[in-house]
């Protein structure tokens with residue numbers, strides 16, 4: 652894409668800088684921005700002081716179904732949808748602002764972040780690709796993430812329905828934060844109907860954004 656406007660070009664650099672500061676990988680930058688790869692790499696160097704990391708992006712929608720990731724993904728995605736549909740933000744602005752809100756929420760409530768920016772970006776792509784959908788919890792009415800092929804009615808979210816093995820894991824170890832390079836779903840194959848003790852021990856129940864009317 653040829654950029655003819657210096658102002659547009661400057662805006663792209665600002666957007667790229669914001670994404671890099673939030674932890675975006677090169678694949679995310681190249682996909683979202685019209686800047687050439689070499690400029691993105693230079694920008695990355697200037698901001699982070701190091702080369703962009705290499706490696707595969709997460710590719711499994713199942714990762715978002717583990718209970719803790721599901722709560723965090725639902726929290727972020729509700730914010731993203733609100734910013735995009737109600738506040739009139741572009742996709743990219745909703746992504747960066749939504750992720751900042753999510754990060755601030757975790758920091759204020761001393762929660763370990765489960766999503767990084769790439770996970771958040773991939774989540775949005777999975778929604779766009781028709782792999783995921785939001786459904787309303789039949790207890791709290793909060794909207795949460797499920798597979799597209801799941802029947803949406805009558806489900807209960809991971810906050811309302813804690814997992815059966817609650818209280819067993821937190822004593823032993825901390826659950827590592829989400830890593831972009833791996834898909835945790837395979838070796839941490841909990842479902843959203845399960846929860847472990849870490850959430851209870853920390854009273855990890857992030858308040859949901861108010862349900863957003865979609866129609």
Ligand SMILES: [Zn+2]
Nearest residue numbers: 788791808811
């Ligand atoms: Zn619920």
